[in-house]
Amino acid sequence: MTEPKDYKIAAVDRALALLEALADRPDQGVTSLAKSLGMTKSLVFRLLHTLEERGFVSRDPERAEYALGYRIGVLGERLGKDGALLYAARPVMDALRDQTSENVNLVVREGLKTYVLATRAGRHSIRLFAQAGRNGPLHAGGGSLLLLAYADPSVIDAALSQPLEAFTPYTITDRAKLRQALERIRANGYNIVLNDLDEGAFSVAAPITGADGTIIASISVAGAVARFDEERRESHLKAALDAAAEISERLSIHGPGENGRVKSRA
Amino acid sequence: MTEPKDYKIAAVDRALALLEALADRPDQGVTSLAKSLGMTKSLVFRLLHTLEERGFVSRDPERAEYALGYRIGVLGERLGKDGALLYAARPVMDALRDQTSENVNLVVREGLKTYVLATRAGRHSIRLFAQAGRNGPLHAGGGSLLLLAYADPSVIDAALSQPLEAFTPYTITDRAKLRQALERIRANGYNIVLNDLDEGAFSVAAPITGADGTIIASISVAGAVARFDEERRESHLKAALDAAAEISERLSIHGPGENGRVKSRA
């Protein structure tokens, strides 16, 4: 450990910790916050005062309890749900790509389509299977099927009531079989497919959980089936699941644990 | 001015200013931020560093440019759109109530219904016309009609294709007349109705604009028609429009101007 230069400015860091604490449990008073954060009351008081002036926290005037303020919402809106996901996923995707040397895709659902939010190109393949910003079907592709599996039943019904295009001979177009596949995905907690969207491609997908506990995205490792053997199947799966867990952790209200820090590139 | 004791912590305040600046214009570098905020580079650098460690800003590693980080999105999600609106509106609603002595309602649209987010009870009326959390129709009531007027055309069509209940003899149920009324609301930029939802009640409603520039809510002054004369009509209208502007300003990405501060209760 090279004792990596602490440029943190303590006052700011404390203020941010305070915000996190309020997000975690709103409607706390000065004393309660001070206790749980190990700060003095006067410090907490002044931090809150500063944050309040800018609308980052708001005080219930009657009960002298604080909560996150509207400005957080305004700034958050600017970022958008996708933004939070994207930013949280970025370094994790980099790491996953480095680990697997394969393509990495971050996919979300929008209505009855899927949407590739971001990709990382693997080392091997010349051609990327997915491209950022690309729309895709819900019933084919590792990440897409996974998202469908965890979608609201009404969404599943709607998706299955549409015509199911066969992108390859391996695409599942039989509705009963598709439901079975979804069932198995939910049972496993991941999804591995071969050739169903792009012929010659495999995809190992894991679910990402948002702050509210629902599954909001999938991250997947994808590449050419030629390179896909039993050993890689295991390692890719573990890597994808770990990456998904890491991103989910970052998106959780409690934030990334002390452990979860992604090591920056040397 | 009583020179109100500055409890602000400068470092924290600067950090927040930095966040605002990044929200305002993302993808800025250290120098640009330093210049526009009148801080030194080193300070900005360290503030950014601190914010980055907690995920409140994120850096594009290649281009060394910063933007809001995922953590803002996570916390913002916690608050929700309604939360931001509610917290931003609270003090303004208090002030509006004090000015007008009438009921004040904050209404948003949800699908083809409206929803009362918050109310302030006026001095006069014993009975509150609206109650927080209450659903209402889209085609009657000062705030509701206003929201309908500014809604997407598809929403208007959908709303008009439903049966239009007559809550009082004054409720507009004729679709052509309703469309005319909506037209007039858009032309005026406000809406004043009498008796159309509750008999004996007037409502003066003004539109609130969200961070993205669309109209997301209405704030209205409402009371008994008996107390509604030409003079009050003018003063209530101006008060409502001012209040709406104030809230909109707070919700804008640029934030409340120096002027916009709501004076706290003595």
Add this chain to the structure above:
DNA sequence: CCTCGATGTTTTATTGTGTGAAACATCGTT
């Protein structure tokens, strides 16, 4: 009704820390 305890608010002194200036590094550009 008064006292007690708990909470939020204000003051104050001291130290530590946030700060600016300036040196340094690292780019891309002409």
Add this chain to the structure above:
DNA sequence: AACGATGTTTCACACAATAAAACATCGAGG
């Protein structure tokens, strides 16, 4: 190759953040 602009790091000092403790305010309970 030299320049200019940008990001990074160092460093010394002043001032501002901090902890402790006093004060205010409120409610509960005897």
